[in-house]
Amino acid sequence: MSDDLRPDFYTFPPILKACVDFVDGKKVHCCVFKMGFEHDVFVAASLINLYSRFGVLDVAYKVFVDMPVRDVGSWNAMISGFFQNGDAAGALGVLNRMKGEGVKMDTVTVSSILPVCAQSVDIVNGVLIHLYVLKHGLDTDVFVSNALINMYSKFGRLWDAQRVFDHMEVRDLVSWNSIIAAYEQNNDPNTALRFFKGMLLVGIQPDLLTVVSLTSIFGQLSDQRVSRSIHGFVMRRQWIEKDVVIGNALVNMYAKLGDMSCAHTVFDQLPSKDAISWNTLITGYTQNGLASEAIDAYNMMEECINIIPNQGTWVSIIPAYSHVGALQQGMKIHGRLIKNSLYLDVFVATCLIDMYGKCGKLEDAMSLFYEIPRETSVPWNAVISSLGVHGHGEEALQLFKDMLAEDVEADHITFVSLLSACSHSGLVDEGQKCFDIMQKEYGIEPSLKHYGCMVDLLGRAGYLKKAYDLVRNMPVQPDASIWGALLSACRIHGNAELGTLASERILEVDSENVGYYVLLSNIYANTGKWEGVVKVRSLARDRGLRKTPGWSSVVAGSKVEVFYTGNQTHPKYAEIYRELRVLSAKMKNLGYVPDYSFVLQDVEEDEKEQILNSHSERLAIAFGIICTPPRSPIRIFKNLRICGDCHNATKYISRITEREIIVRDSNRFHHFKDGICSCGDYW
Incomplete structure (x- = not known):
């Protein structure tokens, strides 16, 4: 030099x-x-x-x-x-x-610090900086205004975000993208779409980020036709080849539409995939009830040496393990997370709490809960929900009091969890108090989920008239889930008249859900109205609907075995039915009497007993007995509600075999031990 x-x-x-x-x-x-x-x-x-x-x-x-x-x-x-x-x-x-x-701060300082306020959930500093901006005339800068819109949207303060947007003298593409994304990310797709149309009217053309927001908007609106148009728009511009973000957005869009076939097709066509690509696919499968497919996708992701799982991966895959009751796999993930302390992340930890709760390991869920940060309602909601499905309503209410004592603000999800816990435990008065407190002290307007829990709470406890009056006086239109909760209560208490009325209302709003036809058919069968059974089944058949087959799974060693009602194809079929015959004889000696009201077919009594013995949960229990060590616990996962006769029989089996039998059905957990069930015969 x-x-x-x-x-x-x-x-x-x-x-x-x-x-x-x-x-x-x-x-x-x-x-x-x-x-x-x-x-x-x-x-x-x-x-x-x-x-x-x-x-x-x-x-x-x-x-x-x-x-x-x-x-x-x-x-x-x-x-x-x-x-x-x-x-x-x-x-x-x-x-x-x-x-x-x-x-003094300048426009660059303000544009840099506002995203920090959003990241640290510091709305106070954000508002003070906005006041500084107004005082020093920095609000005319388009970058500052865009940063303010983004900050307010992160806090859900859409009115403030729109006020900033409305006062802008000059708006660029980023301004429009920011306000569109603000409404899209806060679940107001209609307003977001209105701003998109306004953007086109002033002659500003969309870019890649605009289209990313649009994919989410039309996914939320469940608009299949326009969603495919957006896909075509992206393909014509070859944006998928240019940026993986737009490809991920398309996968997410199809997942929100429930079209996982198209989502997987787009995923396969991505020229490059990052961790977000895999997370989006896994989440899509999980949220659409395809837990096995989500697990398969995760296993394929693990084989990619250049892809490192992150927080989003764990939040995506752990709920899938929860859904199928894959406790061992979930525990392996937990062990992996302990090594890098990611289990202390509130969202990951909440998923783990939910997983342990749904896999019947309530003590582990509670233990983890007390290890993690609890400044927000998220982990509290998860553990209250877990206590509820295990029938520990009193403990759930106590935990709610502990939550308030620690100055954690309850939200609408907290009350859904509380009301559900009260419903599972028959705590009618306590549930009513929670429902009133939610509105009067917290100013939370009841949603359909809250009303659904209340109808279930009252109906399950036998207060069918109160439940029906609540439905009739709701300020919002009852949906199928509300009428379904009432219909289910009518099934439990044998009220065919009200059940017929509820079913008529259901079929007006959701005529394609076969489960409601099954419930009504069961009500008729229980009261011996076989002509009603034939009529309902014919109606379902004419509409091309098929009953969801009942199945139960049981873990034996490292393998999960699945049994369907009446299954006679299993390799151990002969041993299973031999064990059931032995158990049946021992049960009868102890006073067990089969309850044929749970046989929903017009057949002879000897056939009825055979039908009861071939229910999927009994097959799974018998298999667990012959394939696991004596006196070890048996864990059963069932897709439908356990029938009353199987519930009674399992109490006897737990006493005869000196085993704890844990059954998770579609409603809750049942812990059978020494001839007693944790639900107190209330489920």
């Missing part, structure tokens, strides 16, 4: 910005130090940006602290560095120090 061609302080900033290798960046830093430019504000700010880009925040902060003079650009660089590396507290700390030294 000749003396007349020496670099100066103008030379280093673009060189540092161009460094794509950390080692090269450090070499340039050495040159800066040797030539005495390390205290130049422009060079120092460039060094801060360099080290922040490579995640070396300690060195970036040392450069910042060692600066004898700092301009606003230096402060902005350090704030941005902390934010880019996910350290919101560090960014806010620099901002406070900046204020303390009397340095």
Whole structure:
């Protein structure tokens, strides 16, 4: 390097910005130090940006602290560095120090710090910065306004976001994308669509980010036709080849539409896949009730050496394990998460709590709950729900009191979990109090889920008239789930008249759900009205509907065995039925009498007993007895509600075999031990 061609302080900033290798960046830093430019504000700010880009925040902060003079650009660089590396507290700390030294924020500072407020859930600082913006006339800057819209949308304050948008004198594409995304991400697709149409009217053409929002909008609106048009729009512009984000958005769109075939097709066509691609596919399968397919997708993801599972992966796959009761696989994931402390992440931990609860390991769910941060309602809701499905309504109510004592704000999901827990335990008065408190003290308007829980609570307890009156007086239109809860209660208490009325209302709003036909058919069968049974079954058959087959699964060793009602094809078929005959004889000696009211067919009594013995849960229990060590627990997962006779029989079997038999049916858990069930015969 000749003396007349020496670099100066103008030379280093673009060189540092161009460094794509950390080692090269450090070499340039050495040159800066040797030539005495390390205290130049422009060079120092460039060094801060360099080290922040490579995640070396300690060195970036040392450069910042060692600066004898700092301009606003230096402060902005350090704030941005902390934010880019996910350290919101560090960014806010620099901002406070900046204020303390009397340095005024400029538009870049504001645009950098507002996303930090959103990330740290600090609405107070966000509003104060907005006031500063208005006071100093920075609101005319389009970047500042866009950052304000994004911040308010993250807090769900759509009115504030729209007010900022409405007062903008100049709006660019980012402004429109921001307001569209604000409504889309806060589940208001109709308003988001209105802004998209407004954007087109003023002549601004959509870009890739606009289309990402549109895929979610039309997914939420369940608009199959327009969704396919969006897909065609993307394909014509070859955006999938340019950016994996748009491909992921299309997979997510089809998953929201419930079309997992198209979602998987788009996924397969992606030229490159990242962790988000896999997470989106796994989540789609899980949310559409295809847990086995979700697990298969996760196993394929694990085979990709360049894909590293992240928080989104665990939040996607753990619910799938919960759904199928795959406790061993879920525990393996938990062990893996302990190594990197990710199990302390509130969302991951909540999924683990839910998994242990749904797999019958309530003690493990509670133990984990007390290990993790509990500042938000999310983990509380999960553990209250778990207590509820295990029939521990009193404990769920006590935990709610503990939650309030720790100043954790209850939300609408908290009350769904509480009301459900009260329903499973027959706590009618307590449930009514929770329903009243929710409205009067928390100002939460009951949703269809809350009303559904109340109808179930009253109906299950036998207060059918009160349940029906509640449905009739609802301020919102009852949907199929509300009428279904009433119909189910009529099935339990044998009220054919009200059951027929409820079924008529159901078929007006959801005529394609075969489960409701089955419920009504069962009501008629229980009261001996076989002509009604024939009529309902014919109606379902004429509409091409087929009854969901009853199945039960049991874990033996590392293998899950699935049994369907009447299954005679299993390799151990002969041993299973031999064991059932032996158990039946022992049960009768102890006083068991078969309850033929649960045989919903007009056949002779000897056939009825054979039908009861071939129910899927009994086959699974018999298999568990002959294939697992004596006195070890047996865990059964059933897709339908356990019938009353099987419930009674399982109590006897638990006493005869001296085993704990844990059954998770479609409603709740039953822990059978020493001839007693944890539900107290109330389910």
